[in-house]
Amino acid sequence: MAETTETTAVYVADVEEFTKGIPKEIFVNGESIAFFKTNSDKIRAIRNSCPHKGGPLSQGIVSGDYVFCPLHDWKISTVDGKAQAPDVGCTHSYSVQVEGSSVYIQI
Amino acid sequence: MRKENIVLIGNGMAGIRTIEEILKKEPNRFTITIFGKEPYPNYNRILLSKVLQGDSDINEIILNDYDWYEEKNITLYAGDEAEEIDKKKKVVRSRQGRECPYDHLIIATGSNAFMLPLPGADKEGVIAFRDIKDTEEMISASKKYRRAVVIGGGLLGLEAARGLLNLDMETEVVHNSSYLMERQLDEPASRMLKNDLEAQGMRFHMAKDTEKILGKKRVEGLKFKDGSTLEADLVVMAVGIRPNAVLAGASGIDTNRAILVNDHMETSVKDIYAVGECAEHNGIAYGLVAPLYEQGKVLAERICAKARTGTGYQGSLTYTQLKVSGVDVFSAGTFQDEEDTKAIRVHDEFEGIYKKVVVRDNRVVGAVLYGETADSPRLLEMMKKGQDITGLGKTIILPSEQEGGEAGSLTAAMEPFETICGCNGVCKGDIVEAIQKDGLTSVEEVKKHTNAARSCGGCKPLVADLLAHTLGDEAGEGLQEEPMCGCTDLTHEEVGEEIRTKQLTLTREVMNVLHWKTSEGCSKCRPAINYYLGVAHPKEYEDDPSSRFVNERMHANIQNDGTYSVVPRMYGGVTNPDQLRKIAEVADKYDVPLLKLTGGQRIDMLGIPKADLPSVWEDLNMPSGYAYAKSLRTVKTCVGEDFCRFGTQDSIGLGIAIEKKYDRLNTPHKVKMAVSACPRNCAESGIKDLGIVGVEGAWELYAGGNGGVDLKGGELLTKVQTTEEVIDTISAYLQYYRENARYLERTSHWIGRVGLEHVKSVILDNKEERKALIARMDTALEALPEDPWKSITSNEKKREELFEQKKVEVLQ
Numbered sequence: 060m061a062e063t064t065e066t067t068a069v070y071v072a073d074v075e076e077f078t079k080g081i082p083k084e085i086f087v088n089g090e091s092i093a094f095f096k097t098n099s100d101k102i103r104a105i106r107n108s109c110p111h112k113g114g115p116l117s118q119g120i121v122s123g124d125y126v127f128c129p130l131h132d133w134k135i136s137t138v139d140g141k142a143q144a145p146d147v148g149c150t151h152s153y154s155v156q157v158e159g160s161s162v163y164i165q166i
Numbered sequence: 167m168r169k170e171n172i173v174l175i176g177n178g179m180a181g182i183r184t185i186e187e188i189l190k191k192e193p194n195r196f197t198i199t200i201f202g203k204e205p206y207p208n209y210n211r212i213l214l215s216k217v218l219q220g221d222s223d224i225n226e227i228i229l230n231d232y233d234w235y236e237e238k239n240i241t242l243y244a245g246d247e248a249e250e251i252d253k254k255k256k257v258v259r260s261r262q263g264r265e266c267p268y269d270h271l272i273i274a275t276g277s278n279a280f281m282l283p284l285p286g287a288d289k290e291g292v293i294a295f296r297d298i299k300d301t302e303e304m305i306s307a308s309k310k311y312r313r314a315v316v317i318g319g320g321l322l323g324l325e326a327a328r329g330l331l332n333l334d335m336e337t338e339v340v341h342n343s344s345y346l347m348e349r350q351l352d353e354p355a356s357r358m359l360k361n362d363l364e365a366q367g368m369r370f371h372m373a374k375d376t377e378k379i380l381g382k383k384r385v386e387g388l389k390f391k392d393g394s395t396l397e398a399d400l401v402v403m404a405v406g407i408r409p410n411a412v413l414a415g416a417s418g419i420d421t422n423r424a425i426l427v428n429d430h431m432e433t434s435v436k437d438i439y440a441v442g443e444c445a446e447h448n449g450i451a452y453g454l455v456a457p458l459y460e461q462g463k464v465l466a467e468r469i470c471a472k473a474r475t476g477t478g479y480q481g482s483l484t485y486t487q488l489k490v491s492g493v494d495v496f497s498a499g500t501f502q503d504e505e506d507t508k509a510i511r512v513h514d515e516f517e518g519i520y521k522k523v524v525v526r527d528n529r530v531v532g533a534v535l536y537g538e539t540a541d542s543p544r545l546l547e548m549m550k551k552g553q554d555i556t557g558l559g560k561t562i563i564l565p566s567e568q569e570g571g572e573a574g575s576l577t578a579a580m581e582p583f584e585t586i587c588g589c590n591g592v593c594k595g596d597i598v599e600a601i602q603k604d605g606l607t608s609v610e611e612v613k614k615h616t617n618a619a620r621s622c623g624g625c626k627p628l629v630a631d632l633l634a635h636t637l638g639d640e641a642g643e644g645l646q647e648e649p650m651c652g653c654t655d656l657t658h659e660e661v662g663e664e665i666r667t668k669q670l671t672l673t674r675e676v677m678n679v680l681h682w683k684t685s686e687g688c689s690k691c692r693p694a695i696n697y698y699l700g701v702a703h704p705k706e707y708e709d710d711p712s713s714r715f716v717n718e719r720m721h722a723n724i725q726n727d728g729t730y731s732v733v734p735r736m737y738g739g740v741t742n743p744d745q746l747r748k749i750a751e752v753a754d755k756y757d758v759p760l761l762k763l764t765g766g767q768r769i770d771m772l773g774i775p776k777a778d779l780p781s782v783w784e785d786l787n788m789p790s791g792y793a794y795a796k797s798l799r800t801v802k803t804c805v806g807e808d809f810c811r812f813g814t815q816d817s818i819g820l821g822i823a824i825e826k827k828y829d830r831l832n833t834p835h836k837v838k839m840a841v842s843a844c845p846r847n848c849a850e851s852g853i854k855d856l857g858i859v860g861v862e863g864a865w866e867l868y869a870g871g872n873g874g875v876d877l878k879g880g881e882l883l884t885k886v887q888t889t890e891e892v893i894d895t896i897s898a899y900l901q902y903y904r905e906n907a908r909y910l911e912r913t914s915h916w917i918g919r920v921g922l923e924h925v926k927s928v929i930l931d932n933k934e935e936r937k938a939l940i941a942r943m944d945t946a947l948e949a950l951p952e953d954p955w956k957s958i959t960s961n962e963k964k965r966e967e968l969f970e971q972k973k974v975e976v977l978q
């Protein structure tokens with residue numbers, strides 16, 4: 060719970076900068092974050108690091124709410140960062156707000 | 167003894183089927199001569215819509231090729247029309263002046279498309295949809311023009327419209343009724359069909375009568391009776407057909423709408439018979455192949471027996487299926503409600519499913535199925551037999567309505583006499599017997615042995631299901647095939663086949679039409695579908711980067727730390743000081759952590775950050791080496807005759823030519839080649855997907871070698887004299903591999919599975935197929951995109967989308 064106490068909203072990009080099906084990597088304060096635009100135009104953000112061996116999730120194949128890691132094909136949820144069975148593990152997920160055309164992330 | 171002469175007028179589907187039936191009974195009794203107006207051997211008219219889509223050529227829809235005629239000793243005059251029947255002298259005269267005596271004359275002249283007699287209907291760009299010529303005209307019009315109008319919202323019109331859409335034309339359909347296919351569908355089904363087709367991009371103008379066709383020399387538009395107009399560069403009339411009975415009529419044979427025949431297909435003149443769309447039996451001239459094939463059987467019986475036998479032909483129950491991908495439609499018999507009928511109805515607007523079974527006096531007399539047509543064979547059988555359905559529950563009449571109804575085999579519950587292939591009248595028992603007796607193991611073999619699935623192809627899933635079911639446990643490993651992935655129950659082969667036959671063109675469409683269990687697929691099926699679509703539509707298909715593995719999307723190999731490697735092309739492993747200097751400069755400029763000579767005779771620059779890739783490529787200004795792709799990797803070469811004392815051939819020259827020719831081609835898995843100039847084999851040709859070894863005055867080609875996980879030596883494919891033959895053989899081999907192998911199957915595993923002899927029989931022995939494969943390879947090569955490194959560096963948007971690493975800093 061400690062995480063949710065002190066966060067700030069940071070503007071990261073405009074909605075048009077994201078492409079459906081192709082994730083985008085953005086460094087926020089030096090931390091690499093993978094952004095996803097779903098088919099229903101939602102923006103999601105998780106740490107760009109696979110819970111397995113740190114693979115860059117922003118380079119994976121996206122399918123619905125999941126991304127397949129480019130290194131060893133783990134399936135990671137873009138909603139909560141959890142690895143899907145049989146694999147276990149979790150990467151941080153960020154909450155995202157869209158106001159007008161601006162995308163903000165809670166850091 | 168003199169052989170009896172059979173002359174056939176009309177080289178189409180009904181006529182040739184009759185000849186096939188005759189030959190089955192009497193392979194040697196007759197001398198057979200055929201006149202065919204069209205300059206082709208017998209082809210499958212039904213599949214013209216597939217050709218219309220532009221992804222297959224006529225070779226693929228040929229039912230009997232010229233070799234077949236030769237083998238059967240049949241004289242075919244293709245392109246020559248019969249003009250006169252002299253029934254006294256019993257001879258047929260042709261336009262080109264041939265005179266042919268007959269003992270038995272079969273007229274099978276089919277139909278002509280009916281052209282509305284509108285003012286302006288003779289303008290350029292106004293055509294029908296009936297034969298290869300029409301189809302070719304539409305394809306070529308689509309390259310020059312944009313707006314197509316189809317007149318006629320019936321079966322044929324809608325199939326034409328879908329084809330034109332696939333050819334990237336804006337397609338409008340004009341229909342004179344308020345409902346599409348009103349002769350086959352009731353209102354709810356017709357409305358669902360219209361909605362689904364609109365979603366595919368078709369536009370409709372309903373209840374419109376065309377008054378005239380506008381334009382100068384070429385059509386420019388349509389004017390309707392209500393005064394409105396519509397622009398058009400191409401008008402396809404699909405308003406119906408007219409039996410072709412002119413020649414018969416002029417020769418004194420009785421005709422009405424078509425040529426009159428009795429139950430034994432005899433016309434009013436002795437020894438002259440008619441069969442197919444040009445024949446009228448009991449007041450009906452049929453326009454579908456199933457009845458025509460039944461007629462053909464009866465006629466063969468009549469001619470071979472020299473007398474009337476049995477009850478002859480008793481008319482057919484017809485039914486309709488629409489061959490437009492994404493919409494499943496079935497209709498048969500009396501489908502409208504009448505005073506004395508009742509109906510079972512299922513209407514699920516969420517799933518887009520509609521089923522109506524019309525019952526009179528406790529018997530099924532008609533049905534319309536929309537969105538799910540699996541129950542059609544069962545319903546047809548009930549209608550044919552006039553089965554009393556008193557007391558039968560709904561789920562017996564419509565088995566798919568059972569809870570979890572789709573699970574299990576569709577054909578398991580069918581009786582042996584129930585029909586699987588409606589077009590060819592093949593029942594379950596026939597197929598099971600052929601599978602068991604002749605040891606059949608594939609749908610293709612079942613097609614050849616039983617004719618099932620040989621016409622419209624709609625029953626192919628049933629045949630496949632029956633095949634799997636019949637082989638059951640004895641099927642062994644090879645046949646119990648794994649589905650492509652967890653998103654579907656279909657195998658790789660089945661998905662590929664469905665893409666071809668249903669003419670699917672987009673990843674999403676494939677997943678929708680084939681009922682994928684997940685909405686967007688997974689990392690297994692998406693790349694595979696993307697590959698199959700590309701092979702099926704080399705010219706039209708636009709690659710989907712979001713379905714590519716990271717390496718193929720980024721055009722570089724990802725490393726364990728998330729950086730990438732860059733391997734530029736060095737054709738044939740040959741380099742020069744300029745290239746080496748450039749690589750050295752770039753390596754300095756970007757601090758490349760490691761330069762390494764690869765096992766593929768070129769240089770790898772490893773450890774480059776993602777964001778630097780486009781500028782590294784730009785500075786190198788060399789083509790991508792595709793070291794990351796399911797594509798041609800390298801063609802290794804040895805020094806060869808230029809320098810080596812043992813060299814017999816120019817291995818470097820040939821290697822470079824090959825690498826340049828097939829560079830950038832998509833393949834099921836990576837493909838590696840090598841050319842050595844003597845059997846010492848310094849380029850390791852023996853462990854390549856295709857290895858070439860020069861010997862005195864010839865080249866040996868070795869196929870299916872692999873130096874990776876399962877080490878395997880290549881097997882001798884063939885030995886040829888010239889480099890042209892080498893290239894042709896590679897084209898045929900690679901194209902067959904591209905079309906036939908599963909995605910991610912290396913040549914060594916593929917050949918292990920299908921057998922080298924099989925591959926040889928297709929790409930070396932079958933001259934027609936070899937030619938066709940080479941032609942399809944050339945089409946694929948022509949359609950290749952430019953070098954990806956170049957196109958990405960010059961495309962700001964792509965550069966940003968794929969490679970930008972944006973940085974956001976927050977000051978706190």
Ligand code: SRM
Pocket residue numbers: 723724725726731733762763764765766767768770792793794799800836838853854871872873874875876912
């Ligand atoms: C760079 C290179 C090694 C080297 O330093 O020499 C190399 C590197 C890789 N090979 Fe290889 N292979 C390289 C030549 C070979 C060879 C030798 C050859 O081509 O003559 C073979 C055996 C021959 C063969 O393929 O039949 C080879 C058999 C494999 C295999 C096993 C393939 C198989 O069918 O069994 C894989 C795995 C795969 O493709 O699924 C593989 C996969 C890989 C990958 C792409 C692994 C990956 O997916 O990340 C490696 C990338 C490393 C990196 O970080 O960049 N590499 N690899 C060679 C590049 C050649 C080139 O110029 O394009």
Ligand SMILES: Cc1cc2nc3c(=O)[nH]c(=O)nc-3n(C[C@H](O)[C@H](O)[C@H](O)COP(=O)(O)OP(=O)(O)OC[C@H]3O[C@@H](n4cnc5c(N)ncnc54)[C@H](O)[C@@H]3O)c2cc1C
Pocket residue numbers: 175176177178179180181201202203204211212213214215246247248249274275276277295296297322325410413441442443444452453454455456458487489589622
């Ligand atoms: C695009 C399309 C889709 C179709 N889809 C289906 C379907 O899904 N299911 C189905 O059951 N049916 C379908 N049909 C109908 C089916 O193709 C026909 O019913 C069938 O081909 C008729 O066979 P036939 O032999 O009677 O006539 P044809 O196949 O037309 O053969 C007659 C041949 O005779 C030639 N000929 C005519 N006059 C002469 C002469 N004087 N001398 C020499 N040759 C002559 C003609 O040029 C023609 O080649 C479709 C038709 C088309 C055009």
Ligand code: SF4
Pocket residue numbers: none
């Ligand atoms: S053999 Fe190939 S895949 Fe294995 S570590 Fe070496 S380069 Fe990588």
Ligand code: FES
Pocket residue numbers: 109110111112113114128129130131132133
């Ligand atoms: S690092 Fe992601 S699966 Fe191995």
